[in-house]
Amino acid sequence: MTGESAKTTIETPISGDGQPGETPNSPEMPFLDHLEELRWRIIKALIAFSIGCVICFYTSDIILNVLTRPAKQIGIPIVNMRVVGMFMVKLNIALVGGIILALPVVLYQLWRFVAPGLLRQERRYMMTILPAATLGFLTGAAIAYVFVLPAALRFLSAMSADYVTNYYNINDYIGFLLRLILAFGLVFELPVISWFLAKLGILTPAFLRHNRKYAIIIIFIVAAILTPGPDPISQLMMAVPLLMLYEVSIFVTKIAQR
DSSP states (O other), X not given: OOHHHHHHHHTOOBOTTSOBTXXXXXXXXXXXXXXXXXXXXXXXHHHHHHHHHHHHHHTHHHHHHHHTHHHHHTTOOEEOOSTTHHHHHHHHHHHHHHHHHHHHHHHHHHHHHHGGGSOHHHHHHHHHHHHHHHHHHHHHXXXXXXXXXXXXXXXXXXXXXXXXXXXXXXXXXXXXXXHHHHHHHHHTTHHHHHHHHHHTTSOOHHHHHHTHHHHHHHHHHHHHHHXXXXXXXXXXXXXXXXXXXXXXXXXXXXXXXX
């Protein structure tokens, strides 16, 4: 075999299915070009985040009316007790709202950054994960607002004595709610992450079933850490969906392996 033919044999691309003829989406890039690409992806994600923040800040009165509705429904007055209280409330709404609105763009920029280095099969996995991750986050946020927050407020209000009138500070209330929404949005990504790891061969349903008892302990610890309030109701209402999501993840990994 000549040197030229040996070189041709060595450089024959191998596909993700073990077949020759498929390479990653683009040629190998120098390290500095990777950094430049990453910089522009981050800039575009930050632009989307900034636009989302501006939109949410100028519509913060409408958003605030929606966020305070659960407290109004159970008759708890909400007051502002700080000079810059309302500004900080609107700023927090803008920041968290900007994250939620920019999430699809951020995930898309992440996808565009890693896609050139992926094989065809891996790119197909990523195209499924991006909308699923967005849907999972929004589902968790909706559950936190519709079910968890009213139950937590009723429990906390029931702790009051007859001679004590409950007034909620607007900063504490909005901070509690926004942290709850973010926490539930993040934990609802568990099945999506499990599916992706199973597709890559890292996670198996047998591993999840074998370690279920340890997972239950970890889930209750995570629920205690992520829930913004110390009340057991909000912690329990996070732990229960996490337990259900863990069982869903076992089912999802089983499907992914097929």
